[in-house]
Amino acid sequence: MGFKMTFRWFGPKDDNISLEYIRQIPGIYGVVTALFDIPVGEVWPEDRIFELKRMVEDAGLKFEVIESVNVHEDIKLGLPNRDRYIENYKQTIKNLAKAGIKVICYNFMPVFDWLRTDLAKKLPDGSEVMEYNHEMLKNLTPDELVKSMEKGSQGFSLPGWESYRLKQLQSLFEMYKDVDENKLLQNLIYFLENIIPVCEQVDVKMAIHPDDPPWSLFGLPRVVTNKENIEKFLKAVDSPYNGLTLCTGSLGANRENNIPELIRYFGKMGRIHFMHVRNIKFTGERSFYETSHLSTDGSFDMFEIMKAIYDIGFDGYLRPDHGRMIWGEKGRPGYGLYDRALGIAYLNGLWEAIDKMSKMK
Numbered sequence: 395m396g397f398k399m400t401f402r403w404f405g406p407k408d409d410n411i412s413l414e415y416i417r418q419i420p421g422i423y424g425v426v427t428a429l430f431d432i433p434v435g436e437v438w439p440e441d442r443i444f445e446l447k448r449m450v451e452d453a454g455l456k457f458e459v460i461e462s463v464n465v466h467e468d469i470k471l472g473l474p475n476r477d478r479y480i481e482n483y484k485q486t487i488k489n490l491a492k493a494g495i496k497v498i499c500y501n502f503m504p505v506f507d508w509l510r511t512d513l514a515k516k517l518p519d520g521s522e523v524m525e526y527n528h529e530m531l532k533n534l535t536p537d538e539l540v541k542s543m544e545k546g547s548q549g550f551s552l553p554g555w556e557s558y559r560l561k562q563l564q565s566l567f568e569m570y571k572d573v574d575e576n577k578l579l580q581n582l583i584y585f586l587e588n589i590i591p592v593c594e595q596v597d598v599k600m601a602i603h604p605d606d607p608p609w610s611l612f613g614l615p616r617v618v619t620n621k622e623n624i625e626k627f628l629k630a631v632d633s634p635y636n637g638l639t640l641c642t643g644s645l646g647a648n649r650e651n652n653i654p655e656l657i658r659y660f661g662k663m664g665r666i667h668f669m670h671v672r673n674i675k676f677t678g679e680r681s682f683y684e685t686s687h688l689s690t691d692g693s694f695d696m697f698e699i700m701k702a703i704y705d706i707g708f709d710g711y712l713r714p715d716h717g718r719m720i721w722g723e724k725g726r727p728g729y730g731l732y733d734r735a736l737g738i739a740y741l742n743g744l745w746e747a748i749d750k751m752s753k754m755k
């Protein structure tokens with residue numbers, strides 16, 4: 395028993411970290427990756443998936459999790475066009491299944507994916523971290539936010555921040571005027587009702603990523619935010635294939651979300667297929683920066699989080715999430731090699747201790 399440790403990799407063209415380096419991280423099982431150049435809504439071609447699979451497997455790593463297959467905005471908006479995009483999504487699921495993919499991570503966030511107000515906040519020790527300052531965000535327009543994210547990206551593409559989509563910002567906001575939280579939830583359920591039977595057929599589990607941060611921004615609705623909301627769409631399409639990516643840093647940004655409790659709750663339902671584990675340090679009611687993974691550096695008790703993952707008998711996939719930039723590394727904000735590798739060593743250490751202590755009793 396035990397989980398499978400993975401590492402997010404952005405592919406041969408857009409990641410400065412090589413698969414050879416990733417393979418040298420102690421305890422690594424595989425990478426989670428994607429075809430980042432396929433426009434959202436299009437079918438992922440089989441030959442491209444197999445090409446990626448070969449590359450990963452030739453490096454001695456497993457290729458079993460995709461993060462992410464993004465959902466077309468028309469599906470989230472519930473536009474008549476959505477059925478065409480859902481058909482494409484189903485075909486992508488089938489193509490991924492043929493290549494041995496077991497879990498697909500995705501999200502259902504309108505317009506913006508994850509967001510931060512500073513992608514390189516300098517800490518006293520010289521390391522750089524990503525920060526979310528709620529007061530600062532309230533004073534930004536959506537356009538200003540996009541500009542600041544692009545400026546901080548160090549020239550790397552940021553996952554979920556595709557420029558073609560952000561060019562249509564005005565019209566997207568216009569279209570979301572009639573979509574409230576309940577409508578968005580209904581659109582998510584419609585999507586799941588359509589794709590989950592395919593997932594059951596081909597044995598691919600869907601794992602929705604929580605909204606980051608887990609509250610409404612710029613008046614846009616958000617639904618993957620807390621226990622009650624998550625339970626609604628898990629129960630509405632009641633299949634083990636309709637599951638979660640439980641991201642501790644995203645859900646935990648809302649202080650009312652008790653992460654170890656949520657892990658136990660949804661874990662016992664058999665609905666957690668993928669774990670993102672990271673720590674954050676609160677600087678205000680809704681403000682925080684992303685620390686190293688260590689409990690004493692942040693606001694979460696990482697021992698309690700790993701203990702909950704252990705206690706539910708988790709045998710799915712897990713990865714460290716955003717790390718700091720340290721040791722002079724230049725790279726995609728949140729996705730450097732060094733600090734995420736340190737995170738893995740630490741999480742593996744906690745796990746070994748928990749495992750051995752539990753067996754001593």
Ligand SMILES: [Mn+2]
Binds near residue numbers: 603641644670715
């Ligand atoms: Mn995450």
